[in-house]
Amino acid sequence: MQYKAPMRDIQFVYHELLKSEEHFKSIPAYAHVGREDVDSLLEMAASFSENELSPLNRVGDEVGCKYDNGNVITPPGFKEAYKQYCELGFPALSAEEEFGGLGMPFSLSTVINEMVGTANWSLSMYPGLSHGAIATVEHHGTDEQKRTYLEKMVTGEWSGTMCLTESHAGSDLGLVRTKAEPQEDGTYKINGEKIFISAGEHDMTDNIIHIVLARLPDAPKGTKGISLFIVPKFLVKEDGSVGERNGVKCGSIEHKMGIHGNSTAVLNFDGATGYLIGPKNRGLNCMFTFMNVARIGTAVQGLSASEYAFQGGLTYAKDRLAMRSLSGAKEPEKSADPIIVHPAVRNMLLTSKAFAEGGRALVYYLGMFADSVAKAEGEEQKFADEMLSLLTPIAKAFLTETGYESANHGVQIYGGHGFISEWGMEQNVRDTRISCLYEGTTEIQSLDLLGRKVLGSQGKLLRNFSKIIHKFCKEHEENDEMGQFIRPLAKLNKQWGDLTARIGMQAMQNPDAVGGAAVDYMYFSGYVTLAYLWARMALIAQTELNAYETTERDFYDAKVKTAQFFFAKLLPRTETYIKRIDSGVEPFMSMKVEQFAF
Numbered sequence: 001m002q003y004k005a006p007m008r009d010i011q012f013v014y015h016e017l018l019k020s021e022e023h024f025k026s027i028p029a030y031a032h033v034g035r036e037d038v039d040s041l042l043e044m045a046a047s048f049s050e051n052e053l054s055p056l057n058r059v060g061d062e063v064g065c066k067y068d069n070g071n072v073i074t075p076p077g078f079k080e081a082y083k084q085y086c087e088l089g090f091p092a093l094s095a096e097e098e099f100g101g102l103g104m105p106f107s108l109s110t111v112i113n114e115m116v117g118t119a120n121w122s123l124s125m126y127p128g129l130s131h132g133a134i135a136t137v138e139h140h141g142t143d144e145q146k147r148t149y150l151e152k153m154v155t156g157e158w159s160g161t162m163c164l165t166e167s168h169a170g171s172d173l174g175l176v177r178t179k180a181e182p183q184e185d186g187t188y189k190i191n192g193e194k195i196f197i198s199a200g201e202h203d204m205t206d207n208i209i210h211i212v213l214a215r216l217p218d219a220p221k222g223t224k225g226i227s228l229f230i231v232p233k234f235l236v237k238e239d240g241s242v243g244e245r246n247g248v249k250c251g252s253i254e255h256k257m258g259i260h261g262n263s264t265a266v267l268n269f270d271g272a273t274g275y276l277i278g279p280k281n282r283g284l285n286c287m288f289t290f291m292n293v294a295r296i297g298t299a300v301q302g303l304s305a306s307e308y309a310f311q312g313g314l315t316y317a318k319d320r321l322a323m324r325s326l327s328g329a330k331e332p333e334k335s336a337d338p339i340i341v342h343p344a345v346r347n348m349l350l351t352s353k354a355f356a357e358g359g360r361a362l363v364y365y366l367g368m369f370a371d372s373v374a375k376a377e378g379e380e381q382k383f384a385d386e387m388l389s390l391l392t393p394i395a396k397a398f399l400t401e402t403g404y405e406s407a408n409h410g411v412q413i414y415g416g417h418g419f420i421s422e423w424g425m426e427q428n429v430r431d432t433r434i435s436c437l438y439e440g441t442t443e444i445q446s447l448d449l450l451g452r453k454v455l456g457s458q459g460k461l462l463r464n465f466s467k468i469i470h471k472f473c474k475e476h477e478e479n480d481e482m483g484q485f486i487r488p489l490a491k492l493n494k495q496w497g498d499l500t501a502r503i504g505m506q507a508m509q510n511p512d513a514v515g516g517a518a519v520d521y522m523y524f525s526g527y528v529t530l531a532y533l534w535a536r537m538a539l540i541a542q543t544e545l546n547a548y549e550t551t552e553r554d555f556y557d558a559k560v561k562t563a564q565f566f567f568a569k570l571l572p573r574t575e576t577y578i579k580r581i582d583s584g585v586e587p588f589m590s591m592k593v594e595q596f597a598f
C-alpha cells in the first residue's frame with residue numbers, strides 16, 4: 001500500500017479548526033511562525049513520507065532488524081532514509097535554538113510525525129525516541145550535559161532511548177532494580193539489565209544516548225527511590241567527539257509481532273559510566289518529561305493506524321467487485337458492484353475515517369496545549385498544563401485502541417486478501433497492536449485518567465474541560481443545523497460529571513471501584529472528547545457551506561456527514577460504558593481466583 005498524506009484534512013484541522021496562525025501569534029516565542037513556513041514544511045514532510053518512507057514500510061517488516069554479536073543492522077534503506085530525515089532538519093524542528101534547534105512549535109512536529117509515522121512507523125520510532133531524550137536533557141540536564149549531548153542529538157548524528165523496563169518491572173517501575181554506584185569523580189557505575197528498549201541498538205547514528213532509570217545504594221524503596229542517568233553508548237571526549245566504548249552492550253533483540261523494522265533491545269549495563277540527570281531519587285518525575293512526549297507520540301500511532309486502514313480500505317472498496325447493491329445495481333455495466341456500495345463495508349470505512357480525522361483533531365489539539373506549556377506564561381501556561389494532563393491519557397489509550405479497531409476493519413474490508421501479507425493490512429494490525437501496550441498500557445492510562453487526573457484533582461481537571469464544552473454548546477444552542485450535535489454533546493457533558501461523581505461514591509465504599517470503572521471511563525471520555533471536536537469541525541464545515549460559494553463543497557459536506565456518522569453510529573457506545581460502570585465492580589471481583597477454571 002502506498003501512503004498518501006491527507007494534506008487537505010491536515011490543513012483543515014491545523015489551520016481552520018485550531019487556527020494555528022492565531023495560536024502562534026498569541027505566544028511570543030512563536031509569533032514569527034507564519035503560515036507559509038508551516039505549509040512548506042508540511043509539503044516537504046508529505047513528499048518525504050510518501051516517496052521515501054512509505055516504500056520502505058514493507059521491507060522493514062519482511063527483513064526486519066538483524067542482531068550480530070552486539071550490533072544491530074537495520075533493514076535495507078532505513079539508514080539512508082534516516083540520513084535524509086536529518087538533512088531535512090526534522091530532528092531539530094522543535095528543539096531549543098540555543099543548541100541548534102529550529103525552535104518551532106511542538107504542535108508542528110506532531111503534524112509532521114503523523115505523516116512520517118503513518119508512512120513507516122518502525123522507522124519513525126528511531127528519531128521519535130530521540131525527541132523525548134532531547135526534551136529530557138533540555139529540561140533537566142546541567143549546562144555541561146546540555147553542551148555535551150544536545151547539539152549532536154538535535155542534528156540527528158546521535159540518537160536517544162528511554163530505558164525504564166526490566167524483565168520483572170514494566171507498569172510498576174517502583175520495582176526497578178538496576179543499580180547506580182556513586183564514584184569519586186562524581187559519575188556513577190550502572191549495573192543491571194533493561195529489556196524492550198526501542199532503538200536501543202542500531203547502525204544509524206555514531207552514538208546512542210540512553211536515558212536510564214536506576215537506584216542509588218541508599219535509595220528508599222518504590223518509586224521515590226529511583227534516579228535518572230545519562231549513559232552514552234560511547235563516552236564523549238572533552239572536545240565533544242566520540243570516545244571509548246562504555247559498558248553497555250546489546251545482548252539480543254526481541255522477535256516480535258510487529259514493528260520489525262525497529263530494534264527492541266535487551267541492554268546489559270555492566271559497570272557503565274552514567275551521569276546523574278535531575279535530583280537524586282526524583283528520576284521518575286524527570287522521566288515524565290520523556291513519557292509525556294512519548295505518550296503523545298504513541299497517540300499519533302493510533303491515529304496513524306486508523307488513517308492507514310482507511311486509505312487502504314477505501315482504495316480496495318472502490319475497486320473490489322462483489323454482489324449487487326440491495327437497492328439495485330449501481331454499476332450495471334460491471335459483473336458486480338464495488339463493495340463500497342454495501343452498508344456494512346461503509347460502516348467499517350466510516351468508522352476508520354471518523355477515528356482518523358477525529359484522532360487528528362485530538363492530537364493536534366494536544367499539540368497546541370503542549371506549545372503553550374513550553375512557551376506561554378502564567379495562567380495560560382498553567383491551564384494548558386492541566387488540559388494536557390487530562391487529555392494525554394485519553395488520547396494515548398483511546399486513539400490506540402480505536403486505531404487497533406480500525407486496523408482490523410482494514411483487514412476485514414479486504415476479505416481473505418486482508419490476511420495476506422502483500423496488501424499491508426495485516427502488517428498494520430501487527431504493527432499497531434503494541435501501541436496499546438507500551439508507554440503505559442490501556443489499563444494503566446485509564447487508571448491515570450480516572451484515579452490521578454480526575455479524582456486526584458477532585459474533579460478540577462475535568463471541570464476545566466467540561467466548561468469549554470458547556471460554553472461551546474451554549475454558544476450554538478440556537479443554531480438549528482447544529483442541534484443534532486449540540487444536544488447529545490451537552491447531555492453527555494453533564495453525564496460525564498455525574499458519572500464521575502457516582503464512581504467517587506462507589507470508591508468510598510469499595511477501593512476496587514476505581515480499577516473496575518477505569519477502562520470503561522476512559523472509553524466514555526474518549527468518545528465525548530471526540531464528539532466535542534467533531535461538533536466543532538461540523539460547525540466550521542457547515543458555516544463554510546452556508547456562507548460561501550465554496551469550490552470545496554464536497555470536502556465540507558463530507559465533514560458534516562462524517563460528524564453525523566460519528567454521532568449516530570459511534571457515540572451511542574457511551575451508553576454501554578455508563579451501564580457497565582453503574583453495574584459496579586462486583587461482577588469482576590465476586591469470583592474467587594480458584595473458581596476461574598476447573
Ligand SMILES: Cc1cc2nc3c(=O)[nH]c(=O)nc-3n(C[C@H](O)[C@H](O)[C@H](O)COP(=O)(O)OP(=O)(O)OC[C@H]3O[C@@H](n4cnc5c(N)ncnc54)[C@H](O)[C@@H]3O)c2cc1C
Binds near residue numbers: 171172437443444
Ligand atoms: C516492542 C516494545 C517496545 C518497547 N519499548 C520500550 C522502551 O523504549 N523503553 C522502555 O522502558 N520500555 C519499553 N517497552 C516496555 C513497555 O513499556 C512495557 O511492556 C509496558 O509498560 C507493560 O509492562 P509489562 O510488559 O511489564 O506488563 P505488566 O506491567 O506486567 O502488565 C501485565 C498486564 O497487567 C496489567 N496491569 C498491570 N498493573 C495493573 C493495574 N494496577 N491495574 C490494571 N491492570 C494492570 C497491564 O495493563 C497488562 O495488561 C516496550 C515494549 C515492547 C513490547
